[in-house]
Amino acid sequence: xxxxxxxxxxxxxxxxxxxxxxxxxxxxxxxxxxxxxxxxxxxxxxxxxxxxxxxxxxxxxxxxxxxxxxxxxxxxxxxxxxxxxxxxxxxxxxxxxxxxxxxxxxxxxxxxxxxxxxxxxxxxxxxxxxxxxxxxxxxxxxxxxxxxxxxxxxxxxxxxxxxxxxxxxxxxxxxxxxxxxxxxxxxxxxxxxxxxxxxxxxxxxxxxxxxxxxxxxxxxxxxxxxxxxxxxxxxxxxxxxxxxxxxxxxxxxxxxxxxxxxxxxxxxxxxxxxxxxxxxxxxxxxxxxxxxxxx
Amino acid sequence: xxxxxxxxxxxxxxxxxxxxxxxxxxxxxxxxxxxxxxxxxxxxxxxxxxxxxxxxxxxxxxxxxxxxxxxxxxxxxxxxxxxxxxxxxxxxxxxxxxxxxxxxxxxxxxxxxxxxxxxxxxxxxxxxxxxxxxxxxxxxxxxxxxxxxxxxxxxxxxxxxxxxxxxxxxxxxxxxxxxxxxxxxxxxxxxxxxxxxxxxxxxxxxxxxxxxxxxxxxxxxxxxxxxxxxxxxxxxxxxxxxxxxxxxxxxx
Numbered sequence: 001x002x003x004x005x006x007x008x009x010x011x012x013x014x015x016x017x018x019x020x021x022x023x024x025x026x027x028x029x030x031x032x033x034x035x036x037x038x039x040x041x042x043x044x045x046x047x048x049x050x051x052x053x054x055x056x057x058x059x060x061x062x063x064x065x066x067x068x069x070x071x072x073x074x075x076x077x078x079x080x081x082x083x084x085x086x087x088x089x090x091x092x093x094x095x096x097x098x099x100x101x102x103x104x105x106x107x108x109x110x111x112x113x114x115x116x117x118x119x120x121x122x123x124x125x126x127x128x129x130x131x132x133x134x135x136x137x138x139x140x141x142x143x144x145x146x147x148x149x150x151x152x153x154x155x156x157x158x159x160x161x162x163x164x165x166x167x168x169x170x171x172x173x174x175x176x177x178x179x180x181x182x183x184x185x186x187x188x189x190x191x192x193x194x195x196x197x198x199x200x201x202x203x204x205x206x207x208x209x210x211x212x213x214x215x216x217x218x219x220x221x222x223x224x225x226x227x228x229x230x231x232x233x234x235x236x237x238x239x240x241x242x243x244x245x246x247x248x249x250x251x252x253x254x255x256x257x258x259x260x261x262x263x264x265x266x267x268x269x270x271x272x273x274x275x276x277x278x279x280x281x282x283x284x285x286x287x288x289x290x291x292x293x294x295x
Numbered sequence: 296x297x298x299x300x301x302x303x304x305x306x307x308x309x310x311x312x313x314x315x316x317x318x319x320x321x322x323x324x325x326x327x328x329x330x331x332x333x334x335x336x337x338x339x340x341x342x343x344x345x346x347x348x349x350x351x352x353x354x355x356x357x358x359x360x361x362x363x364x365x366x367x368x369x370x371x372x373x374x375x376x377x378x379x380x381x382x383x384x385x386x387x388x389x390x391x392x393x394x395x396x397x398x399x400x401x402x403x404x405x406x407x408x409x410x411x412x413x414x415x416x417x418x419x420x421x422x423x424x425x426x427x428x429x430x431x432x433x434x435x436x437x438x439x440x441x442x443x444x445x446x447x448x449x450x451x452x453x454x455x456x457x458x459x460x461x462x463x464x465x466x467x468x469x470x471x472x473x474x475x476x477x478x479x480x481x482x483x484x485x486x487x488x489x490x491x492x493x494x495x496x497x498x499x500x501x502x503x504x505x506x507x508x509x510x511x512x513x514x515x516x517x518x519x520x521x522x523x524x525x526x527x528x529x530x531x532x533x534x535x536x537x538x539x540x541x542x543x544x545x546x547x
Contacts (some may be wrong), residue, residue: 053377054416055447058489061419078376084299091376116303120373122343123306123335128298128316161317161328163298198328199320228319229327236331 016151016184016216018105019044019071019262021292023284026266031274032062040278043285044071044105046264050078052102053094067102073217073264074104078120081140081154082113082127092147099148106217106262108153108186109144111137111174128163129173134180141181153184153216158191158223158237160198170195171209184216189251190243190266194223194235203250212258220251220284221266240269243280251284255291263288305329306336307369340368340381347382348408350465351389354398363392379416382409400456400476407462407493410450410484414491417448422536432529437543441513444540445532448486449508451501455479459495487535494531499523504532 022043027035035045045066052059066072079091099107112124127133144152156174168176178185187210196203222241226234243251243265255261265280296304301314313326344364345352352360367388373381386405395401431441452458457478464470481501483494496504499521506516517525532538 050376050378054379056419057416057448057486059416061489080376084297088376113299115376116299118374119303119307120376121303121306121336122339122373122376122378123332125299125302125306125332160331161319161325164316164318201320226331228321228323230321230323232321232323234328234331236335 016106016153016214017262019073019217021260021262021288023281023288024071024073024262024264025277025281026264026268027063027066028267028271028274029059029062030271031277032058032066034274036062036065038274039069040274042070042278042281044073044262044264046073046075046266049074049076049095049098049107052098063102072102072104073106073108073262074099074102076107076109077124078114079109079144080113080115081109081144082111082125082133082137083115083140084113084136085115085117087140087143088115092144095144096148099150106153107148107150108155108217110155110157111177112157124157126157126159126161126163129166129168129170130163131167134168134173134176137177138180141177141183145181145183151183153186154178154181155186155188155219156191156195156210158188158194158198158235160234160236162199169209171206175209175211178211178214183214185211185214186217186219187212187215187254187261188219188221189254190219190221190223190247191237193244193247193250194237197233197235200232204253207250207254207257212254215258215261218251218254218261218263219266220247220263220280222247238269239266248283248287252287252291255287260288260292302332306333307372309333309337309369337365337368340372341365343378344368344382344385347412348385348405350408350462351401351405353465353469354401354404354461355395359394363389363395366392379412385409400454400458400461403452403454403456403458404461406452406454407458407482407484410452410482411491411493414448414450414484414486417446417486420446420539422446423538423541425533427541428529428533428538431541439512439514440543442510442542443507443513443532443538444542445504445508446485446537446539448484448491449504449537450484451505451508452482452484453479453501454482458482459493462493483531485535485537487537492535496528496531497523500528503528 020043024044025042027045027047110124114121193203196206220243221239222243224236224238226236228234263284305311305314313329317325319328341361341364371384386402389405390402457474457476457480459480459482460474480495483496500523503516503520
């Protein structure tokens, strides 16, 4: 349920998320039965909206049962908010129907584009941070929030290159989008780390430049290591590994700044056993507990 | 051309150079970083096909499958963010894909796998209780007008090859030993509860079910089909919870 008056959260953040300030897990189809059989002590589950845009069958069967027992975060990966073209209104309508059906505690999407014309590229692609992009992204977020009749969270991206004609810094751009559109920030701490390594920035300075007052959820994930043609470290946000120590450390710094906040452990590739994911969630829960008990 | 047009074209067409206007903070060649996006797009789409067509992948081996899928991805990228729908045209592509012509049944196995995916996600519909069906069949009045509505997950596939046997042989220890590949088969694909099931049925039964799907009354559908075992076919449809509605069509 959506609880905007939860006294545990500062007012601005409570309006952006109904998720409890605990660790959650991405719900994997291979774990449906185990979740229902073992009822793990998890703060919430998150699903990718597009996977559930099907007519019927096991996906809806299991999500319906799990939703009865856990808070839900709905995370979109296909809306293409940064597209040069208009938003796909059919897709937006499908999202509205899914939200109506499952009443999620949070809806989030990405600061990225993934479609061009009719073609869907199935990846989160980077944006030039300039005035036309800012206007377009804000207009698209307005359209989403007006259609869904609720605020959304926007996730900061992991990027591998930049655009020569960008006129904003990434955190400044995000600041401006959030100020103008009134949406919240889904703070992906792994993305902060990945982008900072890839663009040779200081992660803490980047973190401090973000609109932390607007965070409504945190994501944590693992990355893969690569290198560019100069042999410099190039990190790939592949959601295919355990969370790195550097990301845990940055997470701690984040909690130090904003207090306990709903935190998703993301794993989309090389998905391990449910218990392995549960152990990562417990680690985050312990840190959340510590963060909550600090004066 | 807009930035996203150039970016998107170069993601899909590996012959195109890295788009202009990109940079990196350490002065690395933007192409070495653009390559990450290209790999992500190509691999995620190829992986989606691998997930959707596991038996096709087993039949030709992973390396061949990925090379074939890469060409399909470049020629026919997804037209919707709903990835469960991607690959609808993969079977037709395989049919025309010359290097796979030595595996003539490959496209039909792809069709079967795609119909299984469709059945898995098809709309839900509860079955009519068997007693109701028995009662309707026993009632002399109205029997000639009796129509069945069948489950939305139900699909038929006619193949010139032993497509069900080939698919079934790859569910555990993959082997084609003992299968008469050129034995034509008619596949019936359906979701019973949460499980997708695949049956080989005979030609007459397949035609009969096709008539039922098209709305023909039971008796007409049976009369208009080549010889088959009606009671056995009805028993299968009832046991697998396929009949979701009974109605008596009013004859005009």
